[in-house]
Amino acid sequence: MSESHDIEEYYKIAEELVLKAGKIIENAIDSYKNVQCKGIVWDLVTEYDRKIEDILQKQLSEIYPKHKFIGEETTAEENCLPKLTDDPTWIIDPIDGTTNFIHQFPHTCISVALVIRKKIEIGIVYNPLMRQFFSAKRQKGAFLNGQPIKTSKITNLSESLIAMEPWIAKNSNYLVSVYNRMHALIQGTHGIRSLGTAALTLCYVAMGAIEAYHVESIDVWDVAAGKLIIEEAGGIVIDTAGGELDLITPRIIAACNQQIAEQLTDLFKTADLKAVDENLK
Numbered sequence: 296m297s298e299s300h301d302i303e304e305y306y307k308i309a310e311e312l313v314l315k316a317g318k319i320i321e322n323a324i325d326s327y328k329n330v331q332c333k334g335i336v337w338d339l340v341t342e343y344d345r346k347i348e349d350i351l352q353k354q355l356s357e358i359y360p361k362h363k364f365i366g367e368e369t370t371a372e373e374n375c376l377p378k379l380t381d382d383p384t385w386i387i388d389p390i391d392g393t394t395n396f397i398h399q400f401p402h403t404c405i406s407v408a409l410v411i412r413k414k415i416e417i418g419i420v421y422n423p424l425m426r427q428f429f430s431a432k433r434q435k436g437a438f439l440n441g442q443p444i445k446t447s448k449i450t451n452l453s454e455s456l457i458a459m460e461p462w463i464a465k466n467s468n469y470l471v472s473v474y475n476r477m478h479a480l481i482q483g484t485h486g487i488r489s490l491g492t493a494a495l496t497l498c499y500v501a502m503g504a505i506e507a508y509h510v511e512s513i514d515v516w517d518v519a520a521g522k523l524i525i526e527e528a529g530g531i532v533i534d535t536a537g538g539e540l541d542l543i544t545p546r547i548i549a550a551c552n553q554q555i556a557e558q559l560t561d562l563f564k565t566a567d568l569k570a571v572d573e574n575l576k
């Protein structure tokens with residue numbers, strides 16, 4: 296018989312722990328952060344990334360010793376691809392937007408999701424600097440500071456504001472493709488924004504501040520909580536090519552509705568074909 300789960304209780308505990316961890320970011324924002332480089336100039340970590348992940352994992356595992364964890368900094372130390380099983384698994388990005396945190400650019404957050412039997416049950420994204428607490432439970436709606444949120448009603452890409460992050464640095468093979476996708480967006484939308492925090496940007500789609508977000512080469516902890524928050528707010532998160540998202544190796548189009556998602560996949564298909572042509576020249 297499969298074990299029953301008290302999602303409300305899990306949520307309450309997670310909410311309390313994330314709010315407490317938010318205080319660490321608040322208190323540390325203008326102090327020495329012991330910044331280290333993880334090998335590449337833009338891949339940074341501070342003592343607070345590790346501290347928050349350790350605290351959340353330790354406290355949750357004291358309460359739920361059978362639960363599993365996938366956290367950014369622990370995974371980096373273990374140096375292996377995270378694996379998702381059917382067991383309750385907390386997916387933690389202790390600071391999403393570490394570079395923003397280092398520079399005091401106030402778009403930075405803690406992202407925590409709970410996945411059970413490969414379904415995201417809880418998503419929490421908290422920006423303590425702007426006091427934005429985004430949350431969702433599966434089939435229970437999405438909220439910002441306790442108030443329900445909905446995605447934008449715009450259905451034309453030409454009237455949309457789109458967030459996109461150039462992930463070129465991680466793989467220069469993508470250079471032409473990313474350039475062409477950005478070029479297509481600049482020509483066919485109200486504009487592009489790039490905030491340096493995947494989790495919060497997903498929440499901005501959920502609250503209707505932007506219509507869509509596109510990024511690749513990110514990780515499960517960047518996406519898990521925000522995906523549920525968008526879906527519960529009425530939006531969708533799919534693979535760039537249009538199919539279902541692979542949560543472990545995400546390439547995402549997050550959109551306020553199906554129409555915008557379809558227009559974006561079409562736009563990127565055309566842009567990619569152009570990239571192939573240009574690569575062959």
Ligand code: IPD
Pocket residue numbers: 367388390391392393394460490491492493494510512513514517
């Ligand atoms: C990063 C942010 C950024 C995305 C990067 C991520 P981090 O997470 O989400 O928006 O473009 O790929 O690594 O390192 O600040 O947690």
Ligand code: CA
Pocket residue numbers: 338339367393
């Ligand atoms: Ca990082």
Ligand code: CA
Pocket residue numbers: 388390391392493516517
């Ligand atoms: Ca992240």
Ligand code: CA
Pocket residue numbers: 344367388389390391392393
């Ligand atoms: Ca992080």
